[in-house]
Amino acid sequence: MTEAVLLPGDGCPSGLEPPATSLAGDLSAFVRKKGGLNTLTLSVRGAKCGGCISKIESAVMAYSGVEQARMNLSNGKLAVAWKGEGGANQIAERVANLGYGVSAFSEDASAKSAKSEERALLLSMGVAAFALANIMLLSVSVWGGHGEMGAQTRTALHAISGLIALPVLLFSGRHFFRSAFAVLRHGQANMDVPISLALTLAFGVSVWETATGGDHAYFDASVMLLFFLLIGRFLDARLRRQAHAAAHDLAALQNRSVNRVTSHGQVETVRADQVRQGDAILVAAGERAAIDMKLFDGASGVDESLVTGESLPRAVQLGETIYAGTLNLDHPIQGRALGEASDSLLADIARMLEAGEQKRARYRQIADKAVALYVPFVHTTAALALIAWLLIGASVHQAILVAVATLIITCPCALALAAPVAQVVASGRLFKRGVFLRSGDALERFAEIDHVVLDKTGTLTLGTPKLASVHGDDLALAAELARASRHPLSRAIVAAAGPGPLAAQVEETPGLGIEGWIDGQRYRLGSAVWVGLETPPESSGPSLWFASDEGAPIQFRFEDQLQSDARETLSALRQRGLSIEILSGDTEQAVKATAEDLEITEWRARVSPGGKAERLKTLAAAGKKVLMVGDGLNDAGALAIAHASMAPGGAMDVSQSASDAVYSGGLAAIKSVLNNSQRTRWVMLQNFGLAAAYNCIAVPIAVTGNVTPLIAAIAMSASSLIVTLNALRLKGGAE
Amino acid sequence: MNIIVYLIPVALGLGLLGLGAFLWSVNTDQYDDLDGAAHRILNDDDKPL
Numbered sequence: 001m002t003e004a005v006l007l008p009g010d011g012c013p014s015g016l017e018p019p020a021t022s023l024a025g026d027l028s029a030f031v032r033k034k035g036g037l038n039t040l041t042l043s044v045r046g047a048k049c050g051g052c053i054s055k056i057e058s059a060v061m062a063y064s065g066v067e068q069a070r071m072n073l074s075n076g077k078l079a080v081a082w083k084g085e086g087g088a089n090q091i092a093e094r095v096a097n098l099g100y101g102v103s104a105f106s107e108d109a110s111a112k113s114a115k116s117e118e119r120a121l122l123l124s125m126g127v128a129a130f131a132l133a134n135i136m137l138l139s140v141s142v143w144g145g146h147g148e149m150g151a152q153t154r155t156a157l158h159a160i161s162g163l164i165a166l167p168v169l170l171f172s173g174r175h176f177f178r179s180a181f182a183v184l185r186h187g188q189a190n191m192d193v194p195i196s197l198a199l200t201l202a203f204g205v206s207v208w209e210t211a212t213g214g215d216h217a218y219f220d221a222s223v224m225l226l227f228f229l230l231i232g233r234f235l236d237a238r239l240r241r242q243a244h245a246a247a248h249d250l251a252a253l254q255n256r257s258v259n260r261v262t263s264h265g266q267v268e269t270v271r272a273d274q275v276r277q278g279d280a281i282l283v284a285a286g287e288r289a290a291i292d293m294k295l296f297d298g299a300s301g302v303d304e305s306l307v308t309g310e311s312l313p314r315a316v317q318l319g320e321t322i323y324a325g326t327l328n329l330d331h332p333i334q335g336r337a338l339g340e341a342s343d344s345l346l347a348d349i350a351r352m353l354e355a356g357e358q359k360r361a362r363y364r365q366i367a368d369k370a371v372a373l374y375v376p377f378v379h380t381t382a383a384l385a386l387i388a389w390l391l392i393g394a395s396v397h398q399a400i401l402v403a404v405a406t407l408i409i410t411c412p413c414a415l416a417l418a419a420p421v422a423q424v425v426a427s428g429r430l431f432k433r434g435v436f437l438r439s440g441d442a443l444e445r446f447a448e449i450d451h452v453v454l455d456k457t458g459t460l461t462l463g464t465p466k467l468a469s470v471h472g473d474d475l476a477l478a479a480e481l482a483r484a485s486r487h488p489l490s491r492a493i494v495a496a497a498g499p500g501p502l503a504a505q506v507e508e509t510p511g512l513g514i515e516g517w518i519d520g521q522r523y524r525l526g527s528a529v530w531v532g533l534e535t536p537p538e539s540s541g542p543s544l545w546f547a548s549d550e551g552a553p554i555q556f557r558f559e560d561q562l563q564s565d566a567r568e569t570l571s572a573l574r575q576r577g578l579s580i581e582i583l584s585g586d587t588e589q590a591v592k593a594t595a596e597d598l599e600i601t602e603w604r605a606r607v608s609p610g611g612k613a614e615r616l617k618t619l620a621a622a623g624k625k626v627l628m629v630g631d632g633l634n635d636a637g638a639l640a641i642a643h644a645s646m647a648p649g650g651a652m653d654v655s656q657s658a659s660d661a662v663y664s665g666g667l668a669a670i671k672s673v674l675n676n677s678q679r680t681r682w683v684m685l686q687n688f689g690l691a692a693a694y695n696c697i698a699v700p701i702a703v704t705g706n707v708t709p710l711i712a713a714i715a716m717s718a719s720s721l722i723v724t725l726n727a728l729r730l731k732g733g734a735e
Numbered sequence: 736m737n738i739i740v741y742l743i744p745v746a747l748g749l750g751l752l753g754l755g756a757f758l759w760s761v762n763t764d765q766y767d768d769l770d771g772a773a774h775r776i777l778n779d780d781d782k783p784l
Contacts, residue, residue: 050774073771122761130754137746153739160743 012048012099027088029257029271030104037067037081040088044078045101047071052100059094063087077105114241121234124172128227131168132220135161136713139220143710151213158210161219165203172226173199175233191371191412194378195229198222198411205404216401221408221712228720232416235424240439258290259283261334279337283328286486293335294321300331301487301510305457305632312465312542313487315511325633329486330508365441366681367419370688374412378695382406385703398705406702409712410695414719418687421727426680429731433672434649434665442660444684445644446677448625452573452670453616453638455630456584456594459648460566460667463631465489465542465558467496474554478546481506481516481525489544490514490525492558513544522549560590562597569667570598576674578627583612585634613637629670631655646670676730683730687723694719 031038047056053071060069060080068081080091096102138157142149176199180192202222209217257269261280272290275281283289285300299317304326313329316322321338382403389399427437437443457463465488467475479497482490484506503516503523513526524531524547531547547553570580582603584591591605607615612630616638619626628635628642632655639645639658647655649664656662663669698715701707760766 050777053771053774054778071771072768073774074768119761122766123758126754126757126761130750130757134747134750138743164747 012046012052027092027104027257028086029269031088034081037083038087039079039081040091041105042078042080042092042095043103043105044071044076044095045103047073047076047100055098056095056100059098060091063091063094066091114237118234118237118241121175121230121237124175125227125230125234127168128172128223128230131164131172132223132227135164135220135223139709139713154215155210155213158206158217158219161217162203162207162210165206165219165223168223169199169203169226172230176226176229189375191375191416194375194407195225195411198407199225201404202408205401216709218404218408218709218712221709221716224713224716225408225411225413228413228716229411229416232413232420235417235420239420239424239427259287273340275337275340277337277339280334281337282332282334283322284332285328285330287328289322289324289326289328291340292321292323292338294338295319295333295335297335298331298333299510300333301329303327303329303488305463312489317510323633330510365419365444366684366688367415370415370418370691371412374415378407378410381410381699381703388703389705402703402705402707405705405707405712406699409698409702409707409715411716412691413716414691414694414723415688417720418691418723418727419684421724422680422684422687422730425727425730426676430661430673430676433669435661435663435669435673437661438657439660442644443677443680445625445660446627446673447681449578449627449644449674451579451581451619451624452627452629453581453583453619453642455632455635456582456591457560457586458631459563459629460582460594460598461560461562463560465492466561467492468557468559469555474546475556476500477518477523478525478544478556480518481514481523481546484508484516485514489542489556489558493525493544493556523547528553560594562594563667565666565668566598569671570600572671573674583607583615583630583638585609585612585632609634609637613641616641627670627674629667646673680730683727687726690722690726691719694722 027040027042031040033039044056047053050073053073056071056078057069060066060078063082065084065087066080066082069078071078078095082091092102092104138161142154142157145154173196176192176195179190180196183190184193199222202218202225206217206219206222209215258272258275259267259282260270260275261267261282267282275291280296281289281291281293283293295316295318297318299315301313302316302322303313304323316333322328322333322335385406386399386403389402390396394402423441423443426443430437454460475493475497479493480501480503482493482497483500483502485491485508487508503518506514506516508514509526509530511527513524513530515522515524517523525544528545531545531553533545533553542558544556544558545553546556573580580600580602582591582595582600584594584603584605585607586605588605591603595601595603604611604615612635616626616628620641620643625643628639628645629647630636630639630645631648635647636655636658639647639655644661645659646661646663646669647659649656649662661669661673663673694715698707698719701711
């Protein structure tokens with residue numbers, strides 16, 4: 001393999017995902033030794049197609065010493081094993097240079113347990129499927145031979161069925177028994193109580209029937225029940241784990257390493273969670289601070305847009321505090337850690353998120369409501385059937401058979417599949433449209449939205465300023481200075497001017513501007529004060545001044561550009577009858593301009609992170625169901641509190657974990673999510689309707705004593721199939 | 736009817752074979768990357784001359 005396979009950094013060849021080249025810090029702290037090989041798992045963002053696999057794997061394999069590189073397209077993990085010292089950063093850099101976002105990945109304990117739970121459910125499902133197939137084989141012979149088969153043969157077949165069913169019920173049914181037992185001990189009940197009861201009774205009655213040489217054994221019904229219920233349970237666990245994995249992935253991006261300065265002045269690379277309060281931390285130019293710290297050396301311009309929502313950089317100097325998430329722009333700075341990574345502002349917000357999540361856990365899903373109605377109904381019906389049959393003079397044996405048949409046939413297979421299947425199909429559909437749902441029940445909350453709150457910087461706008469007024473020659477000269485700076489306004493000038501030369505002896509003074517020499521003349525680019533203007537003229541947005549030693553200063557104006565589909569999306573939202581509001585941490589001027597541009601009458605500027613959360617609480621108290629869309633660290637609290645929330649893919653990691661959905665490819669995703677959530681809710685309601693209708697038919701048959709195992713098997717599988725097929729309708733159809 | 740004495744164990748044995756294959760596939764992570772496998776088959780290992 002040669003270097004020729006290294007294509008330029010254009011990311012996913014399918015164009016499904018824009019290229020990204022973010023590389024998070026030093027990764028050598030995440031390398032593990034395994035059998036003489038170094039192993040490292042990387043989270044790769046932006047790999048979406050088959051081309052990515054070969055592109056990434058061949059690029060990594062081309063690195064000397066690499067023994068194995070395997071890209072998992074489903075979860076975006078790249079596992080690399082190589083020989084020799086070092087190499088972690090070089091390997092990651094190769095992937096980053098191809099145009100993908102790369103960060104180190106380390107699996108936490110909860111992810112492992114979620115994975116093993118999902119695997120246990122899958123195994124249980126497989127075992128139940130095996131048992132179901134074999135018992136059905138025997139049952140069909142019993143049904144087919146009805147009237148002809150000898151009683152002894154029938155009993156023998158029943159006994160074999162029972163022998164297959166018993167270990168399977170114990171193994172595959174343990175998920176339900178355990179959970180039912182746990183809640184019963186606390187004097188409560190959940191869905192698993194009626195399930196366990198039906199399974200146990202069906203098995204017990206069948207054993208009794210077999211022992212007494214009876215006609216009907218329900219071994220097939222009990223295993224079928226188990227199989228369908230496990231499908232629902234498995235889908236649910238998978239959806240939850242995927243959501244959890246996504247959240248963890250985002251957290252992994254924060255597995256940033258930190259440059260710690262030892263007491264001997266040595267700089268060492270450690271993981272952020274190894275930093276202790278008072279440690280000296282070095283933040284290089286272009287690096288993002290991973291921890292809150294107070295500066296004791298250096299001065300620089302910092303971009304706090306993710307922390308405060310302020311779109312322009314701020315100059316910081318000795319004694320000032322910067323927060324985790326702040327991007328250092330021009331000069332290396334050193335500071336003392338104000339706490340451990342878990343105490344930082346990020347962690348504060350993470351705690352806010354937890355509070356939000358607890359609030360959400362109290363949200364009652366449609367399925368919960370359905371179960372609350374279902375359980376007493378079924379049990380009362382079965383008990384009444386038992387009493388009624390006894391009253392009209394049936395034997396205890398016959399009455400019990402009827403009651404058990406009622407419990408079996410009304411067992412909530414369809415109910416257990418109604419919600420998970422619809423959610424799985426809908427989230428798969430949204431995923432194809434660039435929206436990643438973080439929880440299945442979020443769809444229900446999205447469907448109830450009546451008010452939309454939007455952040456400005458990075459959500460409604462691109463978050464990067466664009467040059468508004470252009471002067472040809474001056475622009476070319478200014479760009480020669482600007483190329484040396486990482487300041488967003490300098491970047492905007494460079495973007496407008498294109499490639500070109502760099503001025504000589506360029507120096508940047510944080511918070512003021514840049515100075516440099518072009519053709520023997522000194523030029524300055526920066527704030528009004530920097531070019532010697534005492535009283536700068538009023539300006540309606542960010543601006544820069546450019547001046548030579550002689551000439552009059554020239555002003556460059558900038559504007560924050562709107563997302564290309566902002567107008568269209570907002571009018572579509574208004575058509576749905578949703579009210580819209582802007583909540584921003586940016587200046588009044590900037591927010592007002594955007595609001596007027598988008599014809600939004602309700603806006604608030606200079607809102608603190610706490611203020612945003614307060615506003616959301618006020619709205620919730622007024623009975624509004626709010627959708628919050630935001631990207632900044634300052635939005636995280638509000639995102640967690642909102643009834644439902646979304647964050648763009650470029651958002652701060654915490655904000656993404658605080659949201660119910662992460663979208664890429666513009667604001668149109670909001671429309672898509674709302675459409676799909678409403679369709680999903682409608683299908684789920686239909687499914688519950690179908691399950692109810694099924695019970696309306698099945699219960700009379702059961703209580704009148706007409707249910708044979710054959711009828712139970714047909715009815716149960718038919719109802720489960722119908723709900724599943726109905727949910728699959730969500731796959732197709734227009735937006 | 737004596738034939739079922741052989742047929743039922745045979746049927747069960749075949750079923751167990753299938754179950755064993757399923758357990759093997761789950762335990763060896765065959766379902767870990769469902770999307771990747773679909774694409775991988777299209778990747779040509781041969782490089783153009």
